Amino acid sequence: MKIKIINPNTTWSMTRKIGHCASQVVAAGTEIVAVSPAMGPASIESHYDEALSVPGILDEIRLGEEAGVDAYVIACFGDPGLYAAREAARGPVIGIAEAAMHAASLIGSGFSVVTTLERTCGIAWHLAEMYGMQRFCRKVRACKLNVLELEHSGSDAYRIIVEECRQAMEQDKVDSIVLGCAGMTDLCKAIEDELGIAVIDGVTVAVKLAESLVHLGLKTGKRGDLAYPLSKPYSGLLENFSRG
Ligand code: 2AL
Numbered sequence: 018m019k020i021k022i023i024n025p026n027t028t029w030s031m032t033r034k035i036g037h038c039a040s041q042v043v044a045a046g047t048e049i050v051a052v053s054p055a056m057g058p059a060s061i062e063s064h065y066d067e068a069l070s071v072p073g074i075l076d077e078i079r080l081g082e083e084a085g086v087d088a089y090v091i092a093c094f095g096d097p098g099l100y101a102a103r104e105a106a107r108g109p110v111i112g113i114a115e116a117a118m119h120a121a122s123l124i125g126s127g128f129s130v131v132t133t134l135e136r137t138c139g140i141a142w143h144l145a146e147m148y149g150m151q152r153f154c155r156k157v158r159a160c161k162l163n164v165l166e167l168e169h170s171g172s173d174a175y176r177i178i179v180e181e182c183r184q185a186m187e188q189d190k191v192d193s194i195v196l197g198c199a200g201m202t203d204l205c206k207a208i209e210d211e212l213g214i215a216v217i218d219g220v221t222v223a224v225k226l227a228e229s230l231v232h233l234g235l236k237t238g239k240r241g242d243l244a245y246p247l248s249k250p251y252s253g254l255l256e257n258f259s260r261g
Contacts, residue, residue: 025070060164071098088227113219125192132197167200
């Protein structure tokens with residue numbers, strides 16, 4: 018089984034980290050391919066970044082379909098381009114925010130999200146609403162860290178994130194904490210050990226969900242609004258996205 022993880026930002030140190038953490042949790046016969054698209058923002062922390070990450074994601078889906086990939090994970094907490102990617106893919110496509118929030122809803126009655134910049138909190142709330150997870154989401158907390166600070170060993174990011182998770186644990190009456198950035202995947206176990214509360218990383222949950230769906234023979238439905246996109250011309254920079 019081949020699962021392709023698309024880190025929609027172009028920071029390969031993060032992509033390698035994501036691929037490594039995902040490889041630790043899959044079965045022996047599951048191959049993980051972690052990529053960043055050839056085009057896109059270095060980090061994603063706004064609606065603007067999200068929109069500009071989507072063509073790169075869709076290009077990686079196209080390449081994956083040609084290479085016989087069985088399932089995909091979109092490894093960015095805003096789940097950018099998720100439904101467009103599902104239209105273009107045969108197999109399942111899972112976003113890390115939807116995976117993490119659903120996992121949290123299965124193990125407790127409430128979770129808080131701990132994410133990067135304040136400005137991304139609205140994106141997380143919007144997703145919680147869209148996925149029917151608002152009932153479980155107690156709070157979305159920002160660490161005031163930008164995404165790329167997670168890649169700098171001297172940035173004190175771990176300490177700052179642990180302290181925000183501690184606040185969530187003490188103040189929000191939650192059963193778990195959802196990490197709000199794919200770049201936090203490597204910190205999950207250490208935070209959980211330090212605080213003694215369930216900490217959920219969407220990358221590992223999404224990859225296990227994708228693996229399970231493939232194992233069960235479940236694919237993306239093509240009978241309704243996730244059918245393959247219609248064939249038509251696309252122009253300018255999007256010329257190569259024409260299907261047909
Ligand atoms: C993210 C993420 O997961 N990767 C990225 O570049 N931006 N989301 C976030 N809220 O920081």
